[in-house]
Amino acid sequence: MHSHETYTQNISTIVQLILVFPFLISLISYIVAVIYSNRHKKRWSHFRTISWILGHLCVIVTLIGPLAEFTHINFSAHMIGHLLLGMLAPLLIALAAPMTLLLRSIPVKRARLISSIFKNSYFSFVRNPIVASILNVGGLWLLYTTPLFNIMHENSFLFILIHVHIFIAGYLFTIAFIYIDPTPHQLSFVFRSIVLLVAVTAHSILSKHIFAHPPNQVPIEQAELGGMIMYYGGDAIEIGLVYLLFYQWFKRTRSSIYSPETFSN
């Protein structure tokens, strides 16, 4: 009975505005913080500012505008939205080192208070690579293999909740593996590599699962294309993540190599 209709209903403009609003605030706050702190401290890297802006653009085009409209009626577009909101935007935003900027833009006393809050056990729990992977990839399995995907498009509250979850889980996932901002309780490279390997595998298996078993009411061609977009697009972003993880290993281990004996040769 629903076979010729689209699998979703229209998501109202208000919902889109509610989702986009916090990102507009954070986009502007970051730029203000850069301008403000550049007056007192050394110049903030342009690369980070650009990364922040691009990350926010990825989020905004996914949540509002023509692409956002299209993601509600076409599953392949939905997958592009997933890649932008849940993977690329979190990576770009993590690279922009927002915590570092925040800590240098506020008075030292308040900065100490904030960093002590981020040292508490709740934050180290959710940014543990295993927990972050379950929240991120586990959440996706739940979304695409249960009726949740359809319910989401009929219920505005769930729609907001799931989109916020996708972004935050993607961000936690990114900062669980690569350390750009100051990170308490750092974990070993070997441990992070193994967990990342398993998480990425679960993501690529899910994309093949979607290819073969479309979520309810998604036409088979759209599910096949969507699955391939998730598989190859996911690879592209994950390759960036793996590169950064190993690059950090490479830089970190340099100090142990250039010991005095090496120089004497």
Add this chain to the structure above:
Amino acid sequence: MTILNKYEKNNHKHENRFQFGQQNMWTGLLFGLGVVAFIDEVIFHQLLHWHHFYDKSTANIGLVSDGLFHTFSFFATIGSAFLLADLHRKHGFWLKRWLGGILLGAGAFQLYDGIIQHKFMKLHQIRYNVDILPYDLVWNVLAAILIVVGIVLLIQTNKHMY
């Protein structure tokens, strides 16, 4: 005189290679594995379209194995590139042993792909709508040759390790 200098310079560049025999082998193994998976993806999936993305006759274990090796292959490629850079900055690169590792890694993955993934897990076949036997033979014999040459190189370099 210049030749002698050049020789000394090159020798200096690799003076620590005997210390890092193991790392040379593993760097090669990982790179070989990653490169074969990359060739498989580019040539057989994308250019020739012989392999299928998912032919839906796959057992679940096949999907897990495929996913794991797919992911591992790009981890291995990137990781081995950094390990190689690490060997160079330690003056520990050993071309012959590294090549041995590459051939062994490439052959081992190709044999696993050709026997376990294609035949036992029925992930996908090399090509569809043709007599598959010659394709399988070429695939797996080539893999065996790579493994044998790789092992010979590794044994030859193993003698000089200590």
